[in-house]
Structures are given as structure tokens and as C-alpha cells.
């Protein structure tokens with residue numbers, strides 16, 4: 001029997017889609033689809049239809065209540081929750097996922113489609129799965145661009161990827177030159193998908209994935225990666241900062257909208273090194289202040 005999911009469907013103004021998507025991911029959505037004027041299945045003019053998928057009906061119901069409160073009395077918005085059979089993501093994924101370049105060196109591609117000739121040394125291949133992370137979402141692509149910029153071979157970098165999803169960030173970091181990466185995720189299916197992707201890329205030696213809670217991760221890392229949602233970053237920013245190596249360690253985080261930046265604040269003991277923004281999504285790199293630097 002094909003798996004069953006719960007899904008929320010809502011019609012809203014097109015300019016509220018990003019913020020609503022952030023809210024739904026924060027409320028536990030495991031997949032999102034937007035239909036608007038630019039998509040194959042079009043939405044109504046000036047408006048969009050946002051569909052969010054959830055593994056459990058109670059998560060969907062709680063998320064729909066939060067979304068309803070956030071939307072307020074927006075004209076014509078109706079949030080509906082329904083149970084559906086597997087909508088065939090694994091096949092649909094193939095139609096939309098094409099080789100994509102991030103920064104100057106990095107390509108992400110499905111197993112059976114090659115990037116253009118010449119791009120051979122920094123390709124990662126991702127297998128279809130329900131785990132988040134193909135690079136098509138801004139929160140992931142901003143992180144990949146930061147990695148392309150910061151990671152070079154020979155630096156001996158050790159990476160912690162918190163909320164690894166498909167494993168895309170850990171795999172990219174190692175492919176770009178990091179020595180090793182450890183990815184963790186609260187979702188066991190994500191851990192399994194990340195392990196399969198590591199094997200597919202021949203990176204199952206330097207890349208390890210596990211369901212270890214962040215609380216139980218020991219030691220510090222040169223790069224801590226966290227593409228999470230604003231509520232999770234608020235809750236976990238102290239623990240994320242604790243895992244950043246003294247001196248030149250960095251925390252790279254993503255998954256927040258520019259309207260979340262003030263509320264999410266700053267990871268304790270770290271200062272902003274740089275940020276990147278695209279379509280309301282923000283990613284930032286944080287480092288320890290240099291000695292004698294009172295930034």
C-alpha cells in the first residue's frame with residue numbers, strides 16, 4: 001500500500017508565500033509545493049496556492065491552526081487539511097531536478113544527468129528521497145554558495161551539519177575540500193537518505209550521518225552548518241555556538257526570512273562575518289571575535 005500523508009492547501013497572496021513557507025517548515029512540514037503564475041500547474045493571477053505535506057495528521061492540524069492565525073482574515077484564504085496517498089514525489093522529483101551550479105566550483109546533479117562538460121571534480125549526486133535538500137530551495141542554495149566560497153582542499157576542515165536532510169551540505173563541504181563531516185537529523189528517514197547519498201558519491205568514509213541529538217554531540221568543529229527554521233535556530237543557537245572551534249571556527253546558518261533576523265538574534269559569543277540574501281531568505285556566517293577585536 002502506498003504511504004499516506006496529511007496535506008494543507010491554502011490560497012494566499014503571492015507575496016506572502018515565502019513567509020508562509022517558513023512558518024510551515026517551522027511547524028514540521030516535510031515538503032512544500034507552490035503553484036503560481038510561474039509554475040507548470042499555474043495558480044490564480046496575483047495569488048498562489050501553497051501545499052504543505054506532513055507525516056502525521058496531528059502535526060498538519062496544529063500547523064493549519066498556526067497558519068490560520070498568521071494569515072488573519074486575508075480575503076479568500078481557506079486552509080484545508082486532508083489525508084492523501086503518496087503523491088508520487090519520487091517520480092515528480094526527477095522531472096524538476098536538473099544539474100545546478102552553486103558558486104564557482106560546485107555542481108549538484110541527479111544520478112543520471114550530467115552537468116556540462118568540464119565540470120567534473122566537484123559534482124555531488126543526489127538520489128530521489130523525501131529528505132529536504134536538493135539545492136532548489138534558497139535556504140540550501142545560500143549555504144552551498146557560502147561553502148563554495150569558504151572551503152578549500154588542504155585546510156583539514158572538520159564539519160558538523162545539524163539538520164542534514166539529504167546530506168547535501170555535508171557532502172558538498174567534503175567534495176569541496178573539507179577533511180570530514182558529521183551530519184545529524186531528528187528525522188530517521190533523512191539520516192538514511194544522507195547515508196545512501198554518501199555511498200552513491202563514494203563519500204561514506206569521510207561523511208558520517210546519525211540521529212544523535214545535538215545535546216549529545218561532543219567536541220568542536222571548524223565549520224558548524226545549520227539550515228534549520230527560525231524557531232529551531234532560536235532554541236538551539238547556544239548549543240550550535242558551543243560546537244564552534246575556538247579561533248577560526250565558523251557557524252553557517254540559514255532557513256530564516258529577513259523578517260525573522262531580529263527575533264533570531266545572534267549566536268552567543270560569535271560575531272557576524274558575512275551574510276547572503278535571496279528572495280527574502282537569509283544565510284549568515286558567524287565567527288569568534290579576533291583577539292583584541294571588540295566588535
Ligand SMILES: C[S@@+](CC[C@H](N)C(=O)[O-])C[C@H]1O[C@@H](n2cnc3c(N)ncnc32)[C@H](O)[C@@H]1O
Nearest residue numbers: 132133140163164165185186187190227228232
Ligand atoms: C530545512 S531542512 C535542511 C536540509 C539540508 N541540510 C539542506 O540544507 O537542504 C532542515 C532539517 O533539519 C532537521 N531538523 C529540524 N530540527 C532539528 C534539530 N533540532 N536537530 C537536528 N535536526 C533537525 C529536519 O528534520 C530537516 O531534515
